Amino acid sequence: MSTTSNAPTDGTPPAGSPDRVPTPAPSGEATSTAVAAGAAPAGNGGATGRRTRSGWWPLLTRLHFYAGVLVAPFLLVAALTGLAYTAVPQLDRLVYSEQLRVEKVGDAAKPLTEQVAAARKAHPEGGIASVVPPEAPDHTTKVVLSVPELAEQDKQRTVYVDPYTGEVRGALTTWAGSTPLATWLDDLHRHLHLGETGRLYSELAASWLWVLVLGGLLLWFGRRRTYTGSARRNTVLPERGARGVRRSRSLHAITGVWISVGLLVLSATGLTWSAHAGERFTELRTSLSAYPSELDTSASGASGADGSSGHDHSGGHEAAASGGLPAGLTVDQVLEKARAAGLDGPVEVSTPADDKSTWTVVQTDGVWPVRLDQAAVDPHSGEITARVDWADHPVLAKLSTLGVRAHMGTLFGLANQVVLAVIALGLTVGIVLGYRTWWQRRPTRGDRRAQVGRAPARGAWRHLPWPSLAVAVPLIVAVGWAFPLLGWSLLAFLVLDALLGLLHRRRAGRPAVHA
Template structure:
C-alpha cells in the first residue's frame, strides 16, 4: 500500500506478514496463524552483506492486508450510508401502498371498467393543465388507472403529474408529482440513496462506495480463504460458519469474514450495477456500450419511417393535440390498446401519445418481473396498423444484462424475494462494517506504556517484498483499473500520497530520537 519502507517498525506495530495486522501468535494466543505468515515461514536466502532478499510471491499477502485495512477504515463510512439508505429503499413498494393507498388502489373492485377515453376525460376535467404524455391501464383489478401529464414547470425537473382514476367509477382519486413513474416518497428515498439530496456533488459518495466495494470484497475473500488454508486447525466449516469457541478479536474476525463470504456475490452485483449509472465510472461504461453498439434498439415512431426513433417516448408535451391538451385525432386510446394487445403485447403496458402529427402512438410492456416482458410497438393513429416493433429478444446481451442488473439493484426483478435478498445484504454489510471497526478497536495496545485508542495499521513498505515481474504486471493493471473507475483511482492515489507522507514523518521522528539517544 505504501511507497515508503520503514527502517524498523515502532514498538507495537504489527508485522507486515499478517493479514489482520497481528503478530503470529503463540499456541495459546487468541489469534490464528495467518496465510502470509505461514507462507513466509521458510527463511529466505541471504544476500551479500548479510541482507535478506525478501522479494517473494508471499509479499502479496501483507500488501493486500494493508490495502484491505485502509480501504475498510476510510471507505466503510460511505458504505455504511449506502447500506442503510439502500435498506430503506428496499421497502418502497410496501411504503407506497401504505402512504398512497388512496391514489394507487380502488375502494371496490367492480365488474366492468369504463373505457380509457372516459377515464382520461375525468382526469382532464380535474387537471386541465399541461398535456397528456401517456396512459397506464391498471396492472391489477384493484389498481387505479394512471394518466400522466406533462406540465411545463415540472418538465424542467424531469417530473410529471400523474392523475389516478378509479377505472370502475371514473372518480379521480388524486394526483401526485412523479419521477419516471416513482411516487414522491420513492423519489425522495431514491435521491437519498444516490446522492443524499446533495445533487451531483452528492453522487460522489455513492460512486466512491461502489468503486471500492468490489475491491474490499475480493480482497477480503482472498485473505480469508488464504488464511483458512494456512491455518492448520482450519476447516471448511470454519470458512463458511463462525468458529466455535473463538474469543476476542479472533471471534470478531471470524464473524466479519463469514458474513462477507455469504453476501459476497450480492455485494459484487450491487457494486457492478451501481457503477453503471454513476457519474464517472458510468461514463466509461457508456463509452463501452457505444463502442460495442450494445444499446437496446429504438422504436421507430415516425409515420414516414424517419430517423427520430425517440419521438414516441418524448414526454415533453410539445405536440399539438386535436383538442387543447387532449388526445390527437384518429384512433381512441382504447382502440390503440386493442391493436397492441392483438399484436401480442400482453400484461402491464404504458401507452404514449404521438409526439406530433407525423408520429405514431407507442405501446410498451412494463412488466419488470422475471421473466420480463418489455416488447414495444408503434401504432398508426389513423389506420391502427402496427408500423414498427422492438422485442426484448432483439436487445443485445450487454443491454439485457444492464437492464436486468438495474432492476435487481432496485429490488423489482424478483418481486418480494428480491427485496428480502437486498435487505439481507444491506444488513450483512452493516454488520460486517461494525465488526471491522470492532476488530480495529480490539487490536489496540492496552499495556500501560503502549496504550492507543485503536489498533495500529499493518506495516508499510510491503510492496518491496514483491518480485519485479509482479510489479511490472501490477502497475499497468492498476492504472487501467484507475482509468475505468476514476474515483477509485484518485482515492487510491490520495491514500498512497498520504501514506508516504506519514512514513516520511515517522522516519524523521525516529532519526531524531536516535540522535538524541
Template sequence: MSAPPIDDVRTEETPGPVRVSVVPLLRRLHFYAGILVAPFLLVAALTGVLYALAPQLDGLLYDDVLEVSSASGAPRPLAEQVAAAQAALPDGTLTAVLTADEPDATTQVVFSSPGSADDGDRTVYVNPYTAQVQGRLTTSFGSTPATTWLSALHRNLHLGEPGRLYSELAASWLWVLAIVGAALWLVRQRTARHRVRSVIAPERGAKGVRETRSRHGSIGTWVLIGALFLSATGLTWSTYAGDNFSAALTALDAKAPALDTGLGGAEGSTGSDGHSGHGDVSQDAEPVDPATFDRVLVAARDAGLDGPLQLGVAAEPGTAWTAAQVDNTWPIRLDKVAVDPETATVTARADFADRPLLAKLSSLGIQAHMGRLFGVANQVALLLLGAGLITLIVLGYRMWWQRRPTRADRRAPLGSAPKRGTWQHLPLWFVIPAPLVLIAIGWAIPLLGLSLLAFLVLDGLIGLARKRAGGRTSPQSG
C-alpha cells in the same frame, strides 16, 4: 468487507524480514480502504435498505390512491378515464397513460406541468371500473413522491450531482474490498483442519478480536457475490464509470436498439429502456383525443403486448405513439411498439429478446439492484445483503478498536496499520503488469483510480515526514 485484523500482521512499528508475497500489500490496502471508504458504504447500505422497502411504504402512504376499494365489473374505456383525469387537471399536458397492472390497481394518467415550482410529472389516478378520480401525485417516471425521495437519498443524498460522488465512490471500492477481503480470509484459513467450515462459519469458542475477525470473515464470504453484484450494477448508471460503461456498450454495438417512431418520412426514435411519453411531449402539440388511447391499446394488444402497458403520446406531430410493456418482474415483459394514431397500425417494434446480450444483462441487473426483478424475494435478498454489509462494517471498526495497544507505555485509541513498504514484498509477476492494470482500472472507474492515487501520495508524504522526524517507518507507500 471492511478493516482487516492486524493481531498477527506486522504493523508500522514492528520491523521484520522481507518475504516475497502480495499478502502484505493486500492487508494494507484492505485496512485503509476499509477505514476510509466504509462510511460511504455504510450510508449506501442503509439508504439501499430503505429504498428496497419502497413498495411497502407506497402501500401504506398511498393505498387510497393506488388501489380501488372494489374491483368489479368490466373496466371503462380509456377514453372515459383520460377525460376524467383531464377534467381534474385541465392545465396539464397529457403525455402518457399507464394501464392498471393488477385488477385492484388504478389507471395512471400522466401530465407534464411546465413552470411548476418542483420537478416531476403530475399523475392522476383513476378508478378503471368507475372512471372516477381517486387522487393525484407528483411523480417521477411513475414513482410516487416517497419512492422518488428514497431513490434520491440513495443516489445522491439529495445533494444533486455532487452528491452522486458518494454513491459512486462506494460502488467503486466495494468490489475491491470484497475481493481483497475474500483473498485474505482464504489465505488465513488455508491451514485450517476443516477448511470449508472455517471459511463460511465463525470459529467456535473464539473470544475477543479473534471472534470478531471470525465473524467478519465468515459473513464476508456469504455476502461476497451479492457485494460484487451491487458494485457492478451500481456503477453502470453512476456519473463517471457509468459514462465509460455506456461508451463501451456503444463501441461494442451492444446498446438496446431505439424504437423508430417516424411516420411518413418524419424521423423519431425512443430508447428501448426509456419511459416514452413521460414528459417529452412538445408543449405546442395539439390537444390529445382521449379516444386515441383506446385505439393504441387495441393495436398493442393485437401485436402481442400483454400485461401492464405504458401508452405514450407522440412527442412531435407526424410521429407515432408508443406502447411499452412495463412489467419488470421475472419473467419480464419489456417489448415496445410504435403505433400510427390515425390508422391504429403498428409501424415498428423493439422486443427485449432482440437486444444484445450485454444490454439484456444490464437491464436485468439494474432491476434486481432496485429490488424489482424477483418481487418480494428480491427485496428480502437486498435486505439481507444490506444487513450483512452493515454488520461487516461494524465488525471491521470493532477489530480496529480491539487491536489498539493497551500497555501503559504504548496506549493508543486505535490499532496500528499494517507496516509500510509492502511493495518490497511483491513478486515480479505482480509488479510488471500492475501499472497497466491500475491505469486500465483508473480509466474505467475514475473515482477508484483518483482516490487510490490520493491515498498513495498522502501515505508516502506521511511516511517521509515520519522518517525525517526520526521515526522507524519507511517513506515508501503500500
C-alpha cells in the same frame, strides 16, 4: 469483507495466527496461516532481504485495512439508504393507498377514454403524456400529464382514476412513474439530496466495494487454503469458542463471505449508472453496439429531418396539449391493437409527440421473466409501424437492464427485496464488526496504549518480484482509468500515507519507507 483488515497492526504474524492471542488454535493453524500469509519478522513489513510473491499478502492486507477504514462510512450510508429503499413498494401502499388502490373492485372497467376525460376535467393543466392501465384489478388507472413547470425538473403530474367508477382518486408529482416518497428515497440513496456533487459518495462506495470484497476473500481463503478437517469449517462458519478480537474478526469475515456475491453484483450494477465510471461503461456499450434499437415513432416509418427518433415525454405533445387526446384512434383502440400484436401484461400507452408521430405502447413488466417489448401504432390506421422486442436486445443491454432492476429490488419481486435487505443488513454488521476488530486490536500495554490498532507495516511492495510489479502497475492504472473515483482516491491514499510515513520517519530519525 468490506471494512477493516484482518491483518496485524504491528508487523507481527497474521491475524489468524495463534501467536496473536492466547486462545488455543486448531491443530496446525499457526504453521499453515503463517506460511500462507508469508509472515516475516515483526516490524519490517515482511522484509526478508529478497523479493518474493508472498509479499503480496502484507500489501493486500494494508490495502484492505486502509480502504476499509476510510471508505466504510460511505458504504454504511449506502447500505442504510439502500435498506430503506428496498421497502418502497410496501411504503407506497401504506402512504398512497388512496391514489394507488380502488376501494371496491367492480365487474367491468370503464373505457380508458372516459377515465382520461375524468382526469382532464379535474386536472386540465399541461398535456397528456401517457396512460397506464391498471396492472391488477385493485389498481387505479394512471393518466400522466406533461406540465411545463414540472417537465423542467424531469417530472410529471400523475392523476389516479378509479377504473370502475371514473372517480379521480388524487394526483401526485412523479418521476419516471415513481411516487414522491419513492423518488425521495431514491435520491437519498443516489446522492443524499446533494445533486451531482452528492453522486460522488455513492460512486466512491461502489468503486471500492468490489475491491474490498475481492481483497477480503483473498485474505480470508488464501490464508486458510491449507486447512484440513474441522479447521476448514471456520472458513465459512464462525469460529467455535473464539472470543474477543478473534471472534469479531471471524464474524466480520464470515459475514462478508456469505454476502460477497450480492455485494459484487450491487457494486457492478451501481457503477453502470454512476457519473464517471458510468461514462466509461457507456463508451464500452457504444463501441460494442450494445444498445437496443430505438423505436421508430415517425408515422411515415422514417426518422425525422434531424435524424432523431423515439418518444419524448419531457415536452412537446402538441397534439395533446389542447387538453384532449389526438384525433384518430382512441386510446382504447390503440391498446387493443397492441394487445393483438402480443403486448400483454402491464403496459404504458404514450400519446404521439406531434401530428407526424405514432402512439407508443411499451410493456413495463420488470419482474422475471421480464416483458419489455415496444410497438409503434399508427394513430389513424392502427397499423403496427415498428416494434422493438426484448428478445432482440443485445446481450450486454439485457444484462445491464436486468442488473439495474435487480439492484432496485424489482426483478424477482418480494424475494428480491428480502435478499437486498439481508445484504444491506449484512454489510452494516460487517462494517461495525470491522471497526470493532480494529478497536480490539489496539495496544493495551502501559507503554503502547492507543485508541485503535495500528495499521499494517509499510514497505511490503519493496519485496515484490519485478515481473509482478511490471504487470500490476499497468493493471492498476487501467483500473484507475475505468473507475476514476477509485483511481483518484487510491492516489490520494498513497500520497497521504507517504507523507505520514515521511513525517513519522523524520521524527524517529530513520529513513522513510513508503506504502
